[in-house]
Amino acid sequence: MKNVDLIVQELEKAGVKWVFGVPSGPVLPFIDALEKTSVSYVLTASETSAGFMASVVGTMSGIPGVCISTLGPGATNMATGVGCAWLDGAPVIAITCNVPTPWLGRRVQMRIDHHALFAPITKATLPLRRDNVAAKLTEALAIACAETPGPVHLDLPEDVGEAEAIPYSLAPSVLTSEKKEVTGIAAALKSEMDKSHHPLLVTGLGFTRTQEAGTLLKFIERQKIPFISTMHAKGWLPEGHPNWVGVLGRARRTNIQRFINQADLIIAVGYDPIEINYEEWTGVTPVIHIATEKADVGPGV
Known part of the structure; x- marks a missing residue:
């Protein structure tokens, strides 16, 4: 099982029904993995639309809406919708595909610093690596749903998604906003x-x-x-x-x-x-x- 399979299977277990986005080369393995689950890939007019649709799903259901984009301009397009989720307190998982890990940090075609882009408009921005995919996904789901809910960004390099998944015992994800009592x-x-x-x-x-x-x-x-x-x-x-x-x-x-x-x-x-x-x-x-x-x-x- 590849890491992309692990990601989509855990999203399915978390109650996710749709992933919104625009296909591109780095996104295709993720879309193929979705075909093996009940989670539907929803083609949107742009990555901006994908972010807005994920935000609405998170608001209406309490389960994180999920959107995915290619690197660079796809990520910058999606940032507008993710920013909406940040302001509206909507639980969202925003996944950006990226160049292979050895190329991270290089000035190559389309590559920008996704973490710097999403840091001001998310509760957390987490890098995925071959040995941490399951743990980071669990963390992201919990952060997105904790009060006040909001978007969490995951950056998925191409080689990490295609790598064999490392077995990991996943703790149950908390997918509803935690109760907070206003005392005094x-x-x-x-x-x-x-x-x-x-x-x-x-x-x-x-x-x-x-x-x-x-x-x-x-x-x-x-x-x-x-x-x-x-x-x-x-x-x-x-x-x-x-x-x-x-x-x-x-x-x-x-x-x-x-x-x-x-x-x-x-x-x-x-x-x-x-x-x-x-x-x-x-x-x-x-x-x-x-x-x-x-x-x-x-x-x-």
């Missing part, structure tokens, strides 16, 4: 709500990864709080609910802005400033940020 928030929330007369609750991107939507809705109903959502969180709480106000966007309706202006407390659940910076819409209103990551905010928020 109850007392702070109660203290602020006791002083508030017009609280407003907003759900954001991080809320789409929760399994406690029903619990939050009960809290909203018990406290009689109006709520809005960002574009990413739209639909995760029922929009036909009498407490529903609308969607928070850069271009928002006047009634949404009116609720924001009247609020004396904003309770942000799973809010991610990657959508809209707090300072662009909260003004001087106090904000309670309830999320698994600290908010990146400017002065005065």
